[in-house]
Amino acid sequence: MDIQEIHSLLLEKFGDSAVGQAPVEATDSWIQVSRDSIVEVGAFLRDNERLRFDHLNDLCGCDYLEPNEKKAAKFGHDPHVEVVYQLSSIELKHRLKLKVVLPRWKNDEEGRLPEVPSVSGVWGIADWHEREAFDLVGIHFQDHPNLRRILCPEDWEGHALRKDYDFPLEYHGVRGR
Amino acid sequence: MWRHGIQSNRDFIEKLIWNLTDMTWIEGRFEENVITTTMEDAMNWGQQSSIWPMTFGLACCAIEMMATGASKYDIDRFGAGAFRATPRQADLMIVAGTVTFKMASRVRRLYEQMADPKYVIAMGACTVGGGPYFKHGYHVVKGVDLVVPVDVYVPGCPPRPEALLEGLMRIQDKIKARKVTKGEQKLPVPHHSGYSALNV
Ligand code: SF4
Numbered sequence: 001m002d003i004q005e006i007h008s009l010l011l012e013k014f015g016d017s018a019v020g021q022a023p024v025e026a027t028d029s030w031i032q033v034s035r036d037s038i039v040e041v042g043a044f045l046r047d048n049e050r051l052r053f054d055h056l057n058d059l060c061g062c063d064y065l066e067p068n069e070k071k072a073a074k075f076g077h078d079p080h081v082e083v084v085y086q087l088s089s090i091e092l093k094h095r096l097k098l099k100v101v102l103p104r105w106k107n108d109e110e111g112r113l114p115e116v117p118s119v120s121g122v123w124g125i126a127d128w129h130e131r132e133a134f135d136l137v138g139i140h141f142q143d144h145p146n147l148r149r150i151l152c153p154e155d156w157e158g159h160a161l162r163k164d165y166d167f168p169l170e171y172h173g174v175r176g177r
Numbered sequence: 178m179w180r181h182g183i184q185s186n187r188d189f190i191e192k193l194i195w196n197l198t199d200m201t202w203i204e205g206r207f208e209e210n211v212i213t214t215t216m217e218d219a220m221n222w223g224q225q226s227s228i229w230p231m232t233f234g235l236a237c238c239a240i241e242m243m244a245t246g247a248s249k250y251d252i253d254r255f256g257a258g259a260f261r262a263t264p265r266q267a268d269l270m271i272v273a274g275t276v277t278f279k280m281a282s283r284v285r286r287l288y289e290q291m292a293d294p295k296y297v298i299a300m301g302a303c304t305v306g307g308g309p310y311f312k313h314g315y316h317v318v319k320g321v322d323l324v325v326p327v328d329v330y331v332p333g334c335p336p337r338p339e340a341l342l343e344g345l346m347r348i349q350d351k352i353k354a355r356k357v358t359k360g361e362q363k364l365p366v367p368h369h370s371g372y373s374a375l376n377v
Binding site (some may be wrong): 151152153160165167168171172174175176 | 278279281282315316318319323324
């Protein structure tokens with residue numbers, strides 16, 4: 001199934017409050033899904049017999065921000081973070097990309113992580129991918145069974161792949177830079 | 178072998194003399210003989226030819242260290258082929274690869290668990306000073322010498338096996354220059370021929 005068909009199927013099922021744009025003219029097109037309906041949409045994509053997206057290839061976080069003020073004017077995106085879900089169907093041999101757009105901080109209060117429901121109940125592999133996105137991009141996955149850092153040490157501060165992240169000057173007595 | 182007191186030292190000298198006369202290239206060239214040397218030289222000679230490195234691969238450089246250990250470059254020619262999986266049996270730590278902050282405390286602990294005398298080779302740009310991660314590696318220690326004292330730095334990304342062998346030879350020089358008796362330790366000057374300028 002191509003992305004337009006999938007998009008209209010999802011629109012029909014969930015309505016346009018849950019399923020957003022699908023920029024099909026993009027080389028690598030995706031379907032935008034709202035934060036609150038990602039779990040239902042995921043379960044539908046997995047179980048519908050015309051879709052059968054039984055495999056989550058990857059899940060990643062992405063930070064849109066240009067910390068350099070001079071370059072920020074030309075940046076062309078509002079500051080936000082995205083969670084990107086790469087799906088494929090092993091049975092039907094087609095692929096799909098979903099995106100959930102989140103604010104950089106919850107309620108725009110700096111330091112409060114944006115939240116999105118975890119899809120680890122839909123695809124088990126999402127467990128570790130979500131831990132990675134939490135660790136490095138700072139996205140809180142609600143109802144995740146074990147949301148701890150996966151790469152950085154447990155007592156690490158901040159989320160290293162945020163664009164405005166500052167390197168630690170010192171970590172446990174070892175000079176950082 | 179050296180750490181078990183006088184008795185094993187005597188065993189060693191016996192073994193050494195036995196070994197010398199058993200080597201094939203030397204066989205039949207000497208009369209029955211007595212070899213005189215200083216205790217210090219014999220000890221250092223023995224130890225420099227029997228360095229036990231610790232199996233310690235942290236990143237891509239470890240691949241090159243494995244190549245050094247394998248048949249083509251064969252670190253065993255220098256008597257340093259017995260890679261130990263425990264710090265307690267090793268006297269050389271080859272830190273091969275990127276040291277992250279998470280790993281740094283472990284590196285330190287392993288170093289402290291090694292028995293004296295111990296030596297450290299910092300292999301690769303990462304361990305020498307952060308390497309490719311110097312600017313943007315938020316989690317990389319900018320040189321393992323911030324964590325443990327380093328004896329020999331082997332630059333390169335990754336260093337070729339020959340370079341690591343060169344580093345090992347510099348460690349051997351350091352061991353050769355060690356003083357057991359009174360007196361000042363003079364560090365040898367490395368020479369491009371691969372031989373040190375000491376004792377020649
Ligand atoms: S120095 Fe280069 S080859 Fe060695 S660990 Fe670092 S990046 Fe890898």
